[in-house]
Amino acid sequence: MDKRVADLEAALEGVEDGMSVMVGGFGGSGAPIELLHALIDRFRATGSPGRLTLINNNAGNGRVGIAAMIDAGMVERIICSFPRSADPRAFTERYLAGEIGLELVPQGTLAERIRAGGAGIPAFYTPAGLGTALAEGKPTARFEEKSYVLERWLKADVALIKAESADRLGNLTYRRAARNFSPLMAMAAALTIVQATRIVAPGQIDPEAVVTPGIFVDRVVEVPDPQQEEALMRAGVSH
Amino acid sequence: MKDNKLSNAQIAWRAAQDIADGAYVNLGIGFPEMVARFAPEGREAIFHTENGVLNFGEAPAEGEEDWDLINAGKKAITLKPGAAFFHHADSFAMVRGGHLDVAILGAYEVAETGDLANWSTGRGGVPAVGGAMDLVHGARRIAVVTEHVTKDGRPKLVERCSLPLTGVGCVTRVYTSLAVIDIDANRFVLREKLAHISLEALQALTGAKLVIEGGVSDLVVPEI
Structure with a gap:
C-alpha cells in the first residue's frame, strides 16, 4: 500500500465541477494553501473545477487560499460558522451581490455534523441553536426535561487537509492548533487528499501519536516548508 | 474611573474575581479575552479555546507569533506547561458536554429571562455565529461582560431581546460597567453597584425591573 503521489496535480486528480470540498483549518491555522492554490491554477488553466461547495469554519481571508478561490469565481456556496475575518472582502463582496450562497452553522454543530458524516450517524440532537433563527424549521425533541434540535450529518466529495507528518499508509500528525477540523474532515469525505510537511517511513510515527489513522486518507503529497x-x-500576498 | 463607570478592563477584572481555583473557562472573542489577564493570584484556572487548545497563556511578543497557535479570535497565543491539543469535535464535547465551569461572553442584549443576543445586529450584512450558540448551552455558568447601556444610551439589559437570539434562558450573571446582576427565576437580581450611582439612576438605565434580594454591595474595582 502506498498513498504517496508525486505532486500537487496528481494529488488533486478527480476534483471536478460541482463537487463539495471540505477544507481543513481554522482561519490560517491548518489551511492547506498549496493544495488550494494548485486547484486555482488548474481552474485558471482549464476552467475546472468550478461551482464548488466549500465547507470550512471560515470563508477566507485576504487574497490567498479560500479567499483567492472565491475571487477566481470557483465557489458557488460556502457552509461555515464564521464568514468574517481581518480582510473578508472576497466573500463579503460576492455575498452582498448575491453571487455566493451561505449556510451558516454553529461551530460545534458544524464539527459534529462532519464527525457524524464520517462515523455513519445520519442525524443527532444538539442544544445549540435551540430557539434561534438557525434552528428554524428543524425538528426538536425533549430528553430528560430539555429540548434539543435535530441536525444532519455532513459529508463531502473531497477533503483537503494539511498535516505535519505522514507515512505512505496515510497515518497523520498535525502541528499545534492546526489540527482543528482536519481529523473530522478526513473521515467525512469520499476522497481525502493530504499535503504533509514531511513523509516518513512507516513506524517513524509512534502509533501512540497518530492522530488520523491512515484508513481515513486516500492520497498524500509532500509539501516541505x-x-x-x-x-x-500579513505580507499582502495575492494568489 | 472615567465617566463614572468601569472600563472594559475593570469589568473584566471583576468577572475574573469569580473564577474559582481549578475552573475550566472559555472566554468569548474580543473584550471577554481580557478576563484572562486578571485571574486572581494563587488560583489556577485553565482556559479553553474552541479551536482545540486547553491551558493557553499570554500573547507572544510581537515577532514571536506562531500562526498555527491561535485562539478562537485568530490571535496568536502561547502554551502553559500541561497544555493539550484536540480536534474540533472533542473541543465542542468539552463545551456542550458540561465540562466547562464557566463561559464569559460579550452581549448586544441580555433579557431578564436569561436570553442572550450576541451574534447578529439584525441589520443585514454578513451573518456570523462561530461557537456562541454551542457555548451558551455547555458551561455550567454563563456570564456576560458588557457596558450597561449601548453607545447611544439605550439599555442592554432588557425584558425581552429585540435582536436575534444566541440562546434562550442561558445567562446566569451579568457584569456591567455599573453593576453586577444575577439572573434568577426570570428576574434581574442586583448584587453590586457602583457606590456613586443611586438605585433609581441605575434602574433608569436598565430596561427591566431590578430586584433587591438580601442587600446590595458596593462594586469596588482597582484602577487598572
Missing part, C-alpha cells in the same frame, strides 16, 4: 495563510495575508 508549507506556506501559512496568516503570514501570507
